[in-house]
Amino acid sequence: MSEPHDPHEAPETHQAPDGTGRAHGPGGTRPVPLVERAPDGPDPAAGPEQWTSAASFEPHPTLAPDEDKTPRFWSARRVPAALVALLLLGGCGLLLYDVVAVRADHPAMRWRRELARELAQRPLDSTAVLAGAAGAVAVGLWLLLLAATPGLRAVLPMRRGHADVRAGLDRAAAATVLRDRAMDVAGVRSVRVRMTRTKVDVRAESHFRALDDVRGDLDRTLADGIRGLGLGSPPTLSVHVARPGKKG
Known part of the structure; x- marks a missing residue:
């Protein structure tokens, strides 16, 4: 008796040798396509898989307000250090060789005998x-010193926005930038910019316009240019404007 x-x-499906399926049901047996389940993992049709490092989500280290200082760059002092090291190495080597020679029953070098005699006989207030x-x-x-x-006085430290970045x-180059900015001011014929770590001295010549107007435009333009340099300790600005052939 059938259930x-x-x-x-x-319907119950059986796989045939040709890769198709046969569904058995009340309507008979009919071929149906088999759908294979994709293995666990990324879908190949979804494109290449993208990976993002966890470090990219970590915030960059920033400086605290009280740590926002711009110390100067320190020179390696390679040339003075190399000269001092060579002099010390040569002197110590020569002295060690002479001491070993004396211990081996050889006479001391003439320069050491002369130096010992001079130090013993010459008074301390002599010119030499x-x-x-x-x-x-x-x-x-x-x-x-x-x-x-x-x-490294020629390198001006810039503001630090991140703890691991120094510029x-x-x-x-900073003086050249300020000179180019000053030459864009109307009425300026020539400009000399002398820049130190603490001061920018600008001397300009104007062949037309009132000197006060030119000086005011230079003050505004150069002050904006100094801010644009992004220096850690902005220098003070001193502007002198004169006619050609005259001292301002």
């Missing part, structure tokens, strides 16, 4: 002793 067939029940002491003091002060100052602007 009653549920019309809502899905005072000149040598002054030279040693000058060299020591020079080395201390190099060690205590950053150097500097060449002083000559």
Whole structure:
């Protein structure tokens, strides 16, 4: 006795050797296409898979308001360091060789015998002793100055927006930028820009317009140009305007 067939029940499907399916139901056997389930993973039709590093979502380190300082760049001082190292290496090597030679029952070098005799016989207030002491003091002060100052005066530090980024602007390039900005002011014939770390000295010549008007335009234009440089410590501005052939 056959069981009653549920019309809502899905027909039973068997796979044939040709890759098609056969559905058995009350209406007989009919071929139906087989739909294979895609394996777990990205859909090939969806295009190439994109990966995003987790580090790209991490915020960039920024400076706190009280840490927003622009220290100067420090020079490596390679030439003075190399000269001092070579002099010390040569002197110590020569002295060590002479000491070893004396320990091996050889006579000391003539220069060391002469130096010992001069130090024993020459008074301390003699000209040679005072000149040598002054030279040693000058060299020591020079080395201390190099060690205590950053150097690289031609590089102006710029504002730091991120803790891991430092930028500097060449002083000559900054002066050229300001000179080009000043030449765009109406009435300016020539401009000389002298720029230091703390001051911008501008001397311009105007062949027409009132000098006060030209000076006012230069003040505004150059002040905007200094802000546009993005320097960490903006220098002060000094503008002098005169007629050609006259001192302002």
